[in-house]
Amino acid sequence: DADEPLAESHHKNHANDPTILTTNNNYSYKHPQSTEKSTKRSLSRTLSSIASPQTRLSRQSSLPWGHKPSPLIGASCFLFLLPIPLLLRSCYTVPAFLLGCVTITSYLSDHAYTGLESWAHALDRVMAPMALTSCIHAGYSEGGMMWVFASMGAVACHVIAHNYAKKGMYDEFVIWHSLWHAVGSGLVVGCFWIYGGDGSCWEDGASEGWFAV
Numbered sequence: 001d002a003d004e005p006l007a008e009s010h011h012k013n014h015a016n017d018p019t020i021l022t023t024n025n026n027y028s029y030k031h032p033q034s035t036e037k038s039t040k041r042s043l044s045r046t047l048s049s050i051a052s053p054q055t056r057l058s059r060q061s062s063l064p065w066g067h068k069p070s071p072l073i074g075a076s077c078f079l080f081l082l083p084i085p086l087l088l089r090s091c092y093t094v095p096a097f098l099l100g101c102v103t104i105t106s107y108l109s110d111h112a113y114t115g116l117e118s119w120a121h122a123l124d125r126v127m128a129p130m131a132l133t134s135c136i137h138a139g140y141s142e143g144g145m146m147w148v149f150a151s152m153g154a155v156a157c158h159v160i161a162h163n164y165a166k167k168g169m170y171d172e173f174v175i176w177h178s179l180w181h182a183v184g185s186g187l188v189v190g191c192f193w194i195y196g197g198d199g200s201c202w203e204d205g206a207s208e209g210w211f212a213v
Contacts, residue, residue, distance in 0.1 A: 132155075
């Protein structure tokens with residue numbers, strides 16, 4: 001066929017170009033290096049957006065689809081209540097208190113006012129890192145560095161969920177944001193179920209443990 005040599009020559013000329021999009025009737029793909037760079041840029045923008053003080057103190061929702069509450073996310077907010085008895089038994093009152101606050105703020109921000117303008121979003125963005133940091137410190141005090149590293153799994157779920165939200169992928173966001181709640185609370189439960197105290201710090205003469213962080 002007369003067009004084949006021309007097509008073959010064109011393909012060879014661009015075979016080493018990492019930005020070229022190669023297509024035929026059945027498939028299309030980008031060069032792996034181009035895809036990897038795009039993924040790194042997307043992750044960097046996501047982390048910057050999450051950490052931005054201006055974003056954290058904003059009343060605006062970060063979700064692009066408006067008010068679309070998910071029963072799964074709403075229910076997952078109450079998982080933060082599960083570690084509270086175990087934390088109190090070990091006299092970690094500060095993380096227990098913060099988890100109680102986050103249960104309320106997350107439900108308001110992630111479910112009741114999701115996609116709407118509300119101070120609940122700013123409160124949740126402030127309270128969630130405080131609760132996370134306090135729980136990581138408590139987990140480290142009881143179980144060592146293993147629990148600090150394990151907590152990064154929960155953070156990863158949050159980052160992935162945020163990235164899906166920026167792409168407008170609702171179903172994926174719901175799954176990963178619910179996992180952020182479930183994995184985070186589950187790790188605290190696991191740590192204090194295994195290493196937690198027996199409540200002896202609440203006995204007379206042990207008041208120094210009441211406000212452990």
